[in-house]
Amino acid sequence: MRQQLLFEEVKYLKQKKVSKRKLPDWEYFDKLVINRALNRKIVSFQANKKVPLYRWFKFKEAYSTQLVDYCLDYTFNKKMDVNKVLDPFSGIGTTITRSYEKGLSTTGIEILPVANAVAKARLSSYKADKKLFIKNLNKLESCNLSNPSGKYNFQHIRITKGAFSKKTETELSAYNDFLEKIEDETTRYLFWFASLAILEKISYTRKDGQYLRWDHRARRKVRSSFEKSKVYQFKPALLNKLKELLDDINNHSSNKIENNRVNIIEGSSLKDMFQLQENTFDVIITSPPYCNRYDYTRTYALELAYMGYNDEDVKLLRQKLLSATVENKSKYDELYNIYKKENKIDEFQQVNEVFSKNSLLNNALSYLKKKNENKELNNKNIISMVHNYFFEMAFIIKNMSKSIAPNGRIFMVNDNVQYAGYSIPVDFILSNFASEFGLSIEKIWVLPNGKGNSSQQMGKHGRNEIRKCVYVWHNKE
């Protein structure tokens, strides 16, 4: 197994005739540990599918509460005093609400409004009034949704046009009239959230990482041959979702939330980690976007449009996210200006130097450039994407190294990636940044079954496994 996992790197070393001791990052091979307690289900949204409060919205990029429990338990066993938890890419809030449920104080930073809306719904549910919820649910059951007032119409963006049948769109409008009449703010929010959470189900689209896949029945010029298993009717899907919410609210062990123990910063961790106090967080559990071209703004386009985002807003948002798509532009100037304004140019230069001298990254970039010159790279912007991804991650890791408390642990979930047949050791590159910023690399947990490469890549370059990992970094100071 170990042999198999290391295949790519060993092949590389042989080609380069480099003695393993001479390669600066060789040390990280010894940190790789296949962790059989972890699997792809736990390190993804799959394991949340039946977990009350966490099953409400299919956020495919999330990990499970079980993973958060596992990381917290690991830390509890190593560190006496654990109080504060941070997740700089908090998504739908798995880390922060799970840690909160365990009595800890938590902070999350998240830029995608859709993800924040899900976390907020879970937090609102802690203070929901069950009687009011049931009263409105009963009202909705007998409500006719075929005659909207016309006040609300779903405002499509270019990439969502034709996503719903006319009937569904009419019912969505009428439902928004219904929402207006709910007086209690928390109940109204949860009822609105229920409609947000079913948009994919009632549409002719399916979320597919880089974009939305379209069912052939959609009212669109470009016909597709894809057929979604089922396109749900609006009202039954909505009632089901609301009943699921109610079941989970009914089963809450506590319905009080101390707001000061959960803090979600709706912004970019590239900017907002500056606000965090240094040496403060005992645990960081996080998963940044992977360097895999997945575009959250396309995947969640229906929800963004429902939340009032227009084409321009979505474009701007795409650029604010950590660079992980071929469309992302460099944030060098923006970051430089932030550090300049904060009087931290020395720090900017330190981070830039750590990024620039990483030999594994430089080798990967040279390889991709060569492939591009030979017209063997299917999109030349993959080079800038890889470059920008690691540049930005260097800043994130620097800030994590500052905000982690002495003896604290950082857990980061990420996948290695492969382009033009070259597997980029994301785990080693990011661990090198962490180590340069003073963290010690405790372990790199490797999932027993990694990911295969894409079918396109497999055809060309054969099958090889790409490591899916959870890195464990330790602030030994």
Ligand SMILES: C[S@@+](CC[C@H](N)C(=O)[O-])C[C@H]1O[C@@H](n2cnc3c(N)ncnc32)[C@H](O)[C@@H]1O
């Ligand atoms: C892999 S997901 C994390 C999911 C999370 N662990 C959960 O369980 O929901 C990565 C998240 O990073 C967010 N993100 C991307 N760029 C960001 C940035 N600059 N600042 C903060 N969050 C960002 C994405 O919107 C996405 O929700």
